[in-house]
Amino acid sequence: xxxxxxxEPIRLDLGCGPNKKAGFTGVDQTAFPGVDxxxxxxxxxxxxxxxxxxxxxxxxxxxxxxMERVHFYNELHRVLKPGAKALVITxxxxxxxxxxxxxxxxxxxxEFAWYYLKRDWRMANAxxxxxxxxxxxxxxxxxxxxxxxxxxxxxxxxxxYQQHAMTYFKxxxxxxxxTLVKS
Numbered sequence: 767x768x769x770x771x772x773x774e775p776i777r778l779d780l781g782c783g784p785n786k787k788a789g790f791t792g793v794d795q796t797a798f799p800g801v802d803x804x805x806x807x808x809x810x811x812x813x814x815x816x817x818x819x820x821x822x823x824x825x826x827x828x829x830x831x832x833m834e835r836v837h838f839y840n841e842l843h844r845v846l847k848p849g850a851k852a853l854v855i856t857x858x859x860x861x862x863x864x865x866x867x868x869x870x871x872x873x874x875x876x877e878f879a880w881y882y883l884k885r886d887w888r889m890a891n892a893x894x895x896x897x898x899x900x901x902x903x904x905x906x907x908x909x910x911x912x913x914x915x916x917x918x919x920x921x922x923x924x925x926x927y928q929q930h931a932m933t934y935f936k937x938x939x940x941x942x943x944x945t946l947v948k949s
Contacts, residue, residue: 775819780807780842781826790822808834813845821845821852828856828864831871836904839883839946840897843906846948854946858914858939880944883908908946915941 779790786792786800795806805812808830821842827835842852857863859874881887885907888896897905920931920938931938 776813776817777820778813778818778822780821780823780838781829782824783826785824787822787824790820807838807841811841811845815844816847818845819847819850821850823852824855825857827854828867828870828875832873833902834871835879836902839906839908840904842946843908843948848948850948852946852948854944855915856942856944858942860936860938861940862937863940875942877912877942880910880912883910883946885949907949909949910944910946912942912944914939915943 777790779787779792782790782792782794782798782801783796784798784800786802791803792801793803793805793807794801795804797804803812807826827838830838846852856875857870859876864870864874882892882895882904883906885896885904888904895903897903914932916928916932917937917940920928920935923931928938
């Protein structure tokens with residue numbers, strides 16, 4: 767009997783810098799230690815359609831301008847397998863973390879940006895942003911859920927206080943964690 771060589775699932779850490787997530791293939795445009803594939807993610811990605819099992823991207827998309835983000839999400843959707851997940855972590859727009867790094871590009875990422883990743887929502891609310899109506903628009907279709915990385919003093923409090931702080935206090939939310947599932 768001949769054993770078939772098992773193929774490891776491809777899991778990408780996109781824009782990993784020198785901090786690649788364990789068990790993932792690190793991708794960055796700079797050859798930092800730990801980067802496995804040097805590639806500019808603002809260009810067409812080198813993976814085949816539907817070939818990626820999982821993706822992770824932490825503190826990368828805020829370094830892209832608006833249209834580069836559209837490209838990122840369209841390419842992510844193209845390469846993920848149906849039902850595959852991607853975790854995207856970015857500074858919350860109301861945190862100094864979003865503005866402190868001069869290499870971050872405008873606009874900061876807000877909760878509302880996640881809605882644009884769902885085709886049905888786009889067609890009902892922002893058809894101008896869909897690829898069918900705009901060259902260079904969104905072609906992706908993700909189910910998205912998101913939550914927050916809270917400031918430790920806020921995180922230690924009860925849920926009612928956390929909600930109040932997230933609504934009214936700058937720096938209550940430090941990061942956003944969005945899970946994108948390819949539809």
